[in-house]
Amino acid sequence: MSSSVQSVVSQPYKYGFVTDIESDSLPRGLSEDVVRAISAKKNEPQFMLDFRLKAYRRWLTMEEPAWPNVKYPPIDYDDIVYYSAPKQSEKKLDSLDDVDPALLETFDKLGISINEQKRLANVAVDVVFDSVSIATTFKEDLAKHGVIFCSISEAIHEHPELVKKYLGTVIPTGDNYFAALNSAVFSDGSFVYIPKGVKCPMDLSTYFRMNNGDTGQFERTLIVAEEGSSVTYLEGCTAPMYDTNQLHAAIVELVALDNAEIKYSTVQNWFAGDENGKGGIYNFVTKRGLCKGVNSKISWTQVETGSAITWKYPSCVLVGDNSVGEFYSVALTNNYQQADTGTKMVHVGNNTRSTIISKGISAGKSKNSYRGLVQVNPKAEGARNYSQCDSMLLGDTSNANTFPYIQVQNSTAQVEHEASTSKIGEDQLFYFAQRGISPEDAVSMIISGFCRDVFNELPMEFAAEADKLLSLKLENSVG
Amino acid sequence: MINDNAKTILSVRNLHASVEGTEILRGLNFEVKAGEIHAIMGLNGSGKSTFSKVLAGHPDYEVTAGEIIFQGQDLLALEPHERANAGIFLAFQYPLEIPGVSNRDFLRVAYNAHRKARGEEEIDVFDFDDLVEERSEIVKMDVSFLDRSVNEGFSGGEKKRNEILQMALLQPTLSILDETDSGLDIDALKTVSGGVNQLSTADNATVLITHYQRLLNYVVPDYVHVMCGGHIIKTGGKELALELESRGYDWLTAQEAVV
């Protein structure tokens, strides 16, 4: 039976091409000189160099975490290129006409339009190619509302006071091994600032593309929502297929002040490695949101389908009274993929609420673990959490685990946890088949039903894309 | 209704099938013509459900000998979903629950799969809603069931009714109803039987697998077959069911043992 369920997973990865473009790279390896060189290349102010060096020195004293439920050969940090940029980006781009046509073509091929003429989706996009941001669209339109949306490199130059005020305040440089590494060498990423009382007039989005085979990608995103403001942010990622592994260690920091709301959605489709487990991205990401103000709200939605290894726990620290944290996640693993992903909800303020909805789908020989922490601090009165973790198995050779950690130090807290494991079995597929529905269609209907609670949280176009993506990833694993 | 000139819909010859190495069907012969209603009865474990699943192509069952011709086509060469789209319908003895997939979506995708197989255009959502609501009438099923997950939390009788709704929608050429009557209350039995009669035409055929005469009072069979040890040991008219009801199976199975 497993052989037939098995054959509906594993679809060739269609974003696996490499763009042939000249790049300006630093030599392999990491040292204080490399950190200084990155900072110098970006012409950074002293405070940034200090930030990086502090992180680097801290990193040297740290160890790679061993607790995740994933296995991989040791990473040689001296064999990685820490900075690589398409040649032309050295000089500031004045308009999209200055962008290398090869790059524009790359993004067209990926279905990402960086051409401002195509306002279709009404989404502003920041595009990051290897280490640098190559274009940000709709900047001027956004500026009219006082919204700042630019690459983080640009923000360091144009808005140093904001960067200085918030960078590293949610995720300190020494937070964890990969966060320290990122803080030392991050090359680019996006910066968003929504001023007081502004509801961001369009969705903002970053598209990450890892092109160079030896480059690690270390991007850094910082979003600040001032009092009474709100923003929806989307993140998409792809990478070429290489038979070696690439390291991706990103940081996303969100800050929501009084009555502000940030909704952050990710559809992650890095290259996952081939059907024998060769190649693929090592995705070690730290994402955390700080609900600093009263009644603030941060909501994470993620659809994780790529990466050979995923290590990622988008979290919320609920400091403001009545603040709300949400985490909606679909993580799909196939072949030899390994995912250890989940969230942390830390309740600090009074009457804080959090919701966790996690859906794990495992096929092939993959390993899919949910790891989540709900922490209620002693002074957090009236905290509430609801967690639901569902796993679905396709076939008999994959593996699903749930590791919920609940630490409640205040007796007024209400914490609820539900978990389930189900399996797409031959009999279910036979029922569909008996009504004329092919196994492929049956699997995608079951999977989208299973993920509906999460997809409902995604912006419309993203939800459709996510649905399609999951079906593609599962094609041929039933048959 | 029996019409000697009617087309043969299904012809099963010397069918042998096993599950996990155990032979369950042993030399089964069975023939159905257009317009006919057949009843298959027999002891628990005699192979009735197995036969229906083999017809539908369940992957657990291996056909080791014999042939099945459905409307002139070699049925065994088709995938399960192709058999369904070709006009074979099985109302399950134990319908499955499919959490997260709404009944309405499930029915629409199934209906469109059938249309596609016939080379017809897919029906749009609004036309489909009208159609499915009209068909729900046939089994007097409340439309609120359409927006629940397929069979999830349905009572035993509601599941059976839902099976017949699917039959009403897909309008198969050959319907096999595996103990659809068990679990139905008396009113529901009348409703469902009425639906089955309403759906039965001169061009299609129905096979009822049942243990009880009750159903056959409402849906009157042209033939009654007795299954034993994986094949049919006796065939008669509707009066055979009445005889079984009063005499049981001993007199037949004893005879079989001698043979």
Ligand SMILES: Nc1ncnc2c1ncn2[C@@H]1O[C@H](COP(=O)(O)OP(=O)(O)OP(=O)(O)O)[C@@H](O)[C@H]1O
């Ligand atoms: N998957 C299976 N594995 C092992 N044995 C099976 C399997 N499926 C059917 N059988 C066996 O085959 C025999 C016939 O079963 P089947 O379900 O066809 O009987 P039935 O005539 O429908 O009985 P009932 O009247 O109780 O519904 C039984 O002995 C059953 O245990």
Ligand SMILES: [Mg+2]
């Ligand atoms: Mg049975």
